[in-house]
Amino acid sequence: MFSVPCGAPFLFGLIRPGCWLGSSLQDSDSIWEVIIAMIEKLKALLIEGEEQIAAANNEQELQMVRTALLGKQGSITEALKELPKLEASLRSEVGKEANRLKNLFTSQIESRREEIVLKASEISPEFDCTVPGIPPLAGSLHPITQMSYDLNDTFRSLGFEIFQESDITSELYGFDNLNFPPGHPARESMDTYWLAGHESGSGGERLCLRPHLTGASVRYMQSRKPPFRFVYPGRVYRNEATDARHERAFFQYEALVVDEDFKFSAGIVMIKSILSKVFGQDVAVRMRTGFFPFVEPGFEIDMKCLVCGGKGCSVCKHVGWIEIMPGGTPHPNVIKTAGLDPDKYTGFYVNIGLDRLVMMRYGVDDVRLFHSSDIRFLSQFC
Numbered sequence: 001m002f003s004v005p006c007g008a009p010f011l012f013g014l015i016r017p018g019c020w021l022g023s024s025l026q027d028s029d030s031i032w033e034v035i036i037a038m039i040e041k042l043k044a045l046l047i048e049g050e051e052q053i054a055a056a057n058n059e060q061e062l063q064m065v066r067t068a069l070l071g072k073q074g075s076i077t078e079a080l081k082e083l084p085k086l087e088a089s090l091r092s093e094v095g096k097e098a099n100r101l102k103n104l105f106t107s108q109i110e111s112r113r114e115e116i117v118l119k120a121s122e123i124s125p126e127f128d129c130t131v132p133g134i135p136p137l138a139g140s141l142h143p144i145t146q147m148s149y150d151l152n153d154t155f156r157s158l159g160f161e162i163f164q165e166s167d168i169t170s171e172l173y174g175f176d177n178l179n180f181p182p183g184h185p186a187r188e189s190m191d192t193y194w195l196a197g198h199e200s201g202s203g204g205e206r207l208c209l210r211p212h213l214t215g216a217s218v219r220y221m222q223s224r225k226p227p228f229r230f231v232y233p234g235r236v237y238r239n240e241a242t243d244a245r246h247e248r249a250f251f252q253y254e255a256l257v258v259d260e261d262f263k264f265s266a267g268i269v270m271i272k273s274i275l276s277k278v279f280g281q282d283v284a285v286r287m288r289t290g291f292f293p294f295v296e297p298g299f300e301i302d303m304k305c306l307v308c309g310g311k312g313c314s315v316c317k318h319v320g321w322i323e324i325m326p327g328g329t330p331h332p333n334v335i336k337t338a339g340l341d342p343d344k345y346t347g348f349y350v351n352i353g354l355d356r357l358v359m360m361r362y363g364v365d366d367v368r369l370f371h372s373s374d375i376r377f378l379s380q381f382c
Contacts (some may be wrong), residue, residue: 003104005016006044006261006324018034018222024368025167036087037082038079038082038094039253041082042079042098042101042142042225044105045075045076045079045101046101047076048075049065049069049101049105049108050108051238052065052068052069053065053105053108053109053112056098056112056113056116057117059113059116059117059178062109062113062116063114064107066109067107068321069109070102070105070106074096074367075099076102076105079098080095080098082164083095101173107214108150109279110350111225116292117215118237124262127316128379140381140382142370142378143361143362143370143378143381143382144251144354144355144358144370146381147247147278147354147357147358147361148233148251148253148354149278150278151231151233151253151274151278151352151354152231152233153273154274154277155231155255155279158229158270158273159229160229160230160231160255161229161231162230162231162232162233163216163220163230163231163232164232164234165219165232165234166217167209167210167234167235168195168207168208168209169207169208169209169210169211169215170203170204170205170206170207170218171202171203171204171205171206171208172203172204172206173204173215173216173218173219173244174190174192174208174210174211174215175187175190175215175216176203176213176305177215177218177334177337178214178218178293178294178331178334178337179293179294179331179333180214180254180293180294180326180335181293183274184293186291186292188204188291190211190212190238191211191238191240192208192209192211192236192238193208193209193211193237193239194206194207194237195207195209197210209237210236211233211236211238212235212236212252213232213233213252213253213254214254214294214349214351216232216254217232217254217256217330217334217338218234218334218337218338219347220256221258221338221339221340222338222339225257226258226260226340226345227258227260228256228257228258228259228347229256229257229258230255230256231253231254231255231256232253232254232255232256233249233251233252233253233254233354234251234252235249235250235252236249236250236251242368243283243319244314244315244366244367244368245315245322245356246367247355247367247368247371248370249371250353250354250355250367251354251355252351252352252353252354253351253352253354253357254349254350254351255270255274255349255350255351256330256347256348256349257270257347257348257349258330258335258338258340258345258346258347259345259346259347260344260345260346260348262347262348264329264348266348266359267327267348267350268285268287269351270348271285271301271325271327272285275303278357279306279360279361283303283304283306284302284303284310284326285299285301285302285303285304286301286302286303286321287301287302287327288300288302290326290339291327292326293331294331294349295327295328295330295331295334295349296328296329296332297328297329298326298327298328299305299326299327299328300323301323301324301325301326301327301350302321302322302323302324303321303324303360304320304321305321305322305360306361306362307359307360307363307365308320311329313365314365315359315365315366322360323353323356324350324352324357324360325350325351325353326346326350326351327348327349327350327351328349329346329348329349330346330347330349355367355370358370362381
């Protein structure tokens with residue numbers, strides 16, 4: 001047996017004078033070589049690890065250093081694989097020193113992580129202020145939605161209430177209550193989508209997607225007391241061929257006034273005021289006689305085409321005018337259905353084609369573009 005000489009190198013108190021290796025003299029040289037190699041490996045690992053930790057500039061790099069030092073295939077684990085080469089009496093000491101080194105690295109890594117987090121808001125030295133930035137993406141309202149909101153604001157300023165209802169209605173409110181006689185050809189003009197299982201029957205039993213908004217007007221009046229001043233925006237559905245002016249699902253905006261003494265001329269003034277508010281200028285309007293079962297008298301209300309300035313284009317069918325709404329005085333039968341006396345109450349009704357109004361605002365010549373979900377087109381209105 002022999003003791004380690006006092007002049008031997010020491011690390012972490014691993015080898016101390018008077019420490020007995022418990023080996024014969026013949027094996028002392030080889031054992032000593034293993035110990036010296038282990039000491040040098042731990043010393044090198046300490047220096048290398050501290051340099052790597054200090055060099056990590058972000059949390060991702062620091063995590064890579066943690067894995068390289070402390071992971072299952074890390075440097076500490078590899079160093080511990082040398083333990084079986086040592087005498088049993090030294091394995092415990094070497095293991096303790098390796099664990100101390102592991103704890104030291106863990107503490108240093110955590111300290112470095114806190115430094116990185118605190119400096120995360122600082123601008124990197126490599127930041128080039130001359131490079132053009134990337135503008136953030138921002139959403140916006142669809143132009144039809146924005147038009148609806150603008151009309152809401154305008155009508156609210158005139159004392160109107162905003163009314164909403166389900167997209168599903170019935171034959172009772174879509175036709176029967178609006179003076180559409182059973183079997184009348186006007187029903188066919190709506191190209192109605194009847195819900196599966198409700199194709200047969202009649203009245204409230206026969207459900208459909210609303211082909212227009214007017215049916216809800218009766219429902220509104222049945223549940224409230226006059227006078228009435230309300231608007232009703234929403235989507236409607238018709239099974240018709242699409243073209244530059246028509247879609248299968250489109251938006252309408254209905255306005256109804258019912259009172260004891262409401263002049264027809266006041267309705268005309270209301271229409272012109274609303275269009276002037278929407279377009280920011282006076283808009284030429286004309287009225288043509290039109291048949292709608294729920295109004296009497298009924299009119300087709302046209303405005304001068306703003307796409308072509310009245311010169312004629314595909315949107316206005318080259319006549320310079322575009323139909324934007326039907327209108328007129330509510331039919332006495334509709335007033336009766338609402339539970340009111342038609343000899344006492346009258347009013348004014350319009351149903352604005354919201355999509356066409358948006359086309360006029362932006363000079364777009366095809367309504368289908370607004371329903372295409374094409375971000376390239378819609379981004380123009382952000």
